[in-house]
Amino acid sequence: MSCSLISAGISRNCDNNVGGITNIWITDFSNIVSVTESAGSISAITMASGTIFYEYEFIKHTSTFSEKQTISIENGTAFAEQTVTLKLSKRQKSTRNNLLLLLHKELAIVVLDSNGLYWFIGETQGANVSDIPSESGTQAGDFNGYTITFMGQEPTPAPEVASGVISALI
Numbered sequence: 791m792s793c794s795l796i797s798a799g800i801s802r803n804c805d806n807n808v809g810g811i812t813n814i815w816i817t818d819f820s821n822i823v824s825v826t827e828s829a830g831s832i833s834a835i836t837m838a839s840g841t842i843f844y845e846y847e848f849i850k851h852t853s854t855f856s857e858k859q860t861i862s863i864e865n866g867t868a869f870a871e872q873t874v875t876l877k878l879s880k881r882q883k884s885t886r887n888n889l890l891l892l893l894h895k896e897l898a899i900v901v902l903d904s905n906g907l908y909w910f911i912g913e914t915q916g917a918n919v920s921d922i923p924s925e926s927g928t929q930a931g932d933f934n935g936y937t938i939t940f941m942g943q944e945p946t947p948a949p950e951v952a953s954g955v956i957s958a959l960i
Contacts, residue, residue: 808904811855814876815843815960819896819916832910832951835959843900843959852877855901855909857947872911872942874899879935881924889938892919899940900951900959908951917942 821841826834853876861868878885896916901909911917921939925932 810851810904811853811901812850812904813902814846814848814853814874815900815956816846816892817841817843817898817959819898819912822898825910825913827913827949830946830949832913832949832955835910835951835955837959843898845960846876846878848877849879852879855903855911855948859947868945870944870947872917872940872944872948874901874911874917874940876938876940877933877935878938879933881926881935885936886924889919889922889936892938893922895919897940899942900956902956906953908953908956909948910951911940911948912942913944913949915942915944 817837818841821838823836823838824834825832825836854874856873858871858873859868860871878889896918897912899911899917901911903909917940919938920941922936924936925934927934
């Protein structure tokens with residue numbers, strides 16, 4: 791990122807702002823051939839022939855996407871740590887086997903937030919599974935399933951993906 795001078799402030803946003811995410815799509819990072827990005831907005835993603843992003847369905851209000859900017863003034867470094875936490879209900883063989891396929895892979899992830907914005911996680915470095923605890927719960931009303939955490943470290947925060955790009959990817 792260049793050392794440009796500050797040229798604008800940030801106005802308070804008066805629009806409705808809703809927390810949460812509604813959809814997650816995942817593919818192998820190696821399936822991404824190219825990304826067209828300008829000023830934090832992706833206008834095109836080209837994928838290898840025959841490949842797509844796969845949707846991972848979850849119960850609403852259970853999963854999240856977060857980012858943390860880490861800056862070291864002493865070292866002159868900065869990066870964005872991206873975390874996606876996905877709760878998949880019901881422990882079962884098919885889910886277990888699918889999750890095993892994600893281990894030890896570089897992944898690309900697109901998240902749709904509750905404001906209707908798409909975000910690309912792992913754009914240049916890919917994201918990895920960092921944790922997959924599963925639990926049966928204790929009581930009948932307890933969560934039974936998997937909580938999978940994906941982590942990525944990128945030079946900049948996740949870019950927004952234009953909504954028109956998504957239909958070609960899934």
